Amino acid sequence: MDGFALALTIPFAGTVLGAAFVFLMRDSMSGRLQRSLLGFASGVMVAAAVWSLLLPSIEMAGGDGFATVMPAATGLLAGMGFLYLIDVLIPHLHPGESSPEGPRSHLSRTSMLALAVTIHNIPEGMAVGVVIATMLQGGSDITAASALAVSLGIAIQNIPEGAIISMPLRAEGNTRMRAFTIGALSGLVEPIGNITIILLASTLQPLLPFLLAFAAGSMLYVVVEELIPEASQGEHSNLGTIGFAIGFVLMMVLDVVLG
Numbered sequence: 001m002d003g004f005a006l007a008l009t010i011p012f013a014g015t016v017l018g019a020a021f022v023f024l025m026r027d028s029m030s031g032r033l034q035r036s037l038l039g040f041a042s043g044v045m046v047a048a049a050v051w052s053l054l055l056p057s058i059e060m061a062g063g064d065g066f067a068t069v070m071p072a073a074t075g076l077l078a079g080m081g082f083l084y085l086i087d088v089l090i091p092h093l094h095p096g097e098s099s100p101e102g103p104r105s106h107l108s109r110t111s112m113l114a115l116a117v118t119i120h121n122i123p124e125g126m127a128v129g130v131v132i133a134t135m136l137q138g139g140s141d142i143t144a145a146s147a148l149a150v151s152l153g154i155a156i157q158n159i160p161e162g163a164i165i166s167m168p169l170r171a172e173g174n175t176r177m178r179a180f181t182i183g184a185l186s187g188l189v190e191p192i193g194n195i196t197i198i199l200l201a202s203t204l205q206p207l208l209p210f211l212l213a214f215a216a217g218s219m220l221y222v223v224v225e226e227l228i229p230e231a232s233q234g235e236h237s238n239l240g241t242i243g244f245a246i247g248f249v250l251m252m253v254l255d256v257v258l259g
Contacts, residue, residue, distance in 0.1 A: 007151040008194045011128055014155030015121070015187030018162020022170050022179045029167040032239055034095075037160030038231035039240030043247025044157035045124075045219045045227070051255040052131060052150045053216035056142050060134070060209040071209035078210075079217025083123065087225065092116040094226065095168040110172055110182065117165040117186045120226070123218030124154045125193030130211045132194065133201035137208060149258035153251040158187060 057072040091102040093112035100112050107115075131150045135142040166183035170176060197204070197211070204211060231240030 007128065007132060007147050008191050010151050011124060011154040011158055011190050012187045014158030015162040015190070016184040018159040018164075019166040019180045019183030019187075021163035022166040022176050022183070025163075025167065029163065031234055032236050034164060035231045035234070035236065035240040036243040037164060038227050039243025039245075040247035041157040041160050041243075042223045042227040042231060042240075043244035043249070044153050044251045045223050045247075046244075047248045047251035047255070048127060048150055048153050049216035049219045049223075051252060052146065052153075053127060053212045053219075056131075056134065056146075057209045057212035057216070060212070072213040072216075075210040075213025076217035076220070079123070079214040079219075080221040081217075082214070083119070083218045083221035083225075086119055086122065087221075090115055090119065092119060094230065095164055110169060110174060113165060113168055113172070114182050114186050117161060117183070118189055120161060120222050121158075121187055121189045122193065123215055123222060124158070125190035126197060126211075126215040127219060128154055128190065129194035129197030130208065130215050133198050133204070134208050134212060136198070137201055137205050145258040146255065149254040152258075153254050154190075156250065157247060158190075162187065 054072055054076065057075060058069055061068050061071045088102060091100055091105040091107055091112055092115040093100040093109055094116050095113065100109075105112075128147070128151050131142060132147045135144060135147050162183050165186060166179045169179035169182055174182070201208075228240070228244075231237070231243065
């Protein structure tokens with residue numbers, strides 16, 4: 001039980017640690033550092049989507065030929081569609097951007113910045129929850145060590161994400177404490193999502209291969225639609241590529257060694 005609690009809480013701890021960077025850094029983050037961190041987070045998420053979610057989804061489905069890959073294919077597309085709808089329906093503002101996305105609203109820029117990173121955290125929370133749920137239900141190669149690897153990987157990439165949201169909040173005129181608090185609380189969606197999926201695991205057991213791929217699709221949507229484009233803007237975009245490579249390899253190693 002202590003191991004499960006650790007796996008559920010360390011991703012949130014990563015967000016809190018990243019948000020605390022607002023106390024250690026100047027009022028703004030350099031473009032080079034931000035692009036490097038965005039690339040790193042992208043690499044971790046892509047590797048987690050492949051090794052920790054899609055491959056276990058295909059392995060769990062069993063069967064032959066088309067039946068083996070059908071849950072993974074439909075789940076991935078559904079996950080991307082789900083994040084697309086959230087992206088379209090919820091007003092939010094990405095760090096470094098001047099114009100918000102989504103429907104018109106009277107929300108403050110601070111609120112829309114917080115909503116942007118909260119949207120990012122939804123698929124990460126689902127990923128950890130569904131991996132733990134799959135491990136508890138059995139019938140796959142996912143072990144407690146595998147679940148811990150996913151949780152650690154998400155926590156590591158949450159550190160730069162927490163910094164990337166708290167620093168722009170500070171730049172918007174918020175105090176350091178307010179920027180830290182909002183940045184940290186944006187990560188609460190992860191443990192809430194984790195626990196919800198785990199509690200429903202017995203009911204959702206037939207859908208677990210689909211849900212693994214659904215979480216992967218949600219993560220990949222965030223990477224392709226937001227993180228990689230933001231990491232590639234402006235000069236020195238190669239830093240984002242280097243960050244991606246480091247993040248991808250780190251998550252791959254964690255999954256293989258611990259899994």
